[in-house]
Amino acid sequence: xxxxxxxxxxxxxxxxxxxxxxxxxxxxxxxxxxxxxxxxxxxxxxxxxxxxxxxxxxxxxxxxxxxxxxxxxxxxxxxxxxx
Numbered sequence: 001x002x003x004x005x006x007x008x009x010x011x012x013x014x015x016x017x018x019x020x021x022x023x024x025x026x027x028x029x030x031x032x033x034x035x036x037x038x039x040x041x042x043x044x045x046x047x048x049x050x051x052x053x054x055x056x057x058x059x060x061x062x063x064x065x066x067x068x069x070x071x072x073x074x075x076x077x078x079x080x081x082x083x
Contacts, residue, residue: 007032014028017031
């Protein structure tokens with residue numbers, strides 16, 4: 001259900017927002033809605049996984065004993081500490 005909301009904003013910001021929305025082929029209302037949705041998402045709520053990410057799931061099989069933090073640390077050491 002959509003409900004009307006009145007905001008009081010600086011005129012220059014409104015003009016820039018309208019211009020931005022026009023370039024993005026959307027409305028200022030949709031921009032504000034997307035922003036508010038993004039900042040108010042429940043931290044416990046899980047994000048929807050895109051089909052691309054789902055298709056990549058399970059592509060790699062890693063050994064159970066792999067210490068990914070150590071491996072990444074070794075990678076950074078090789079990259080930045082060695083010639």
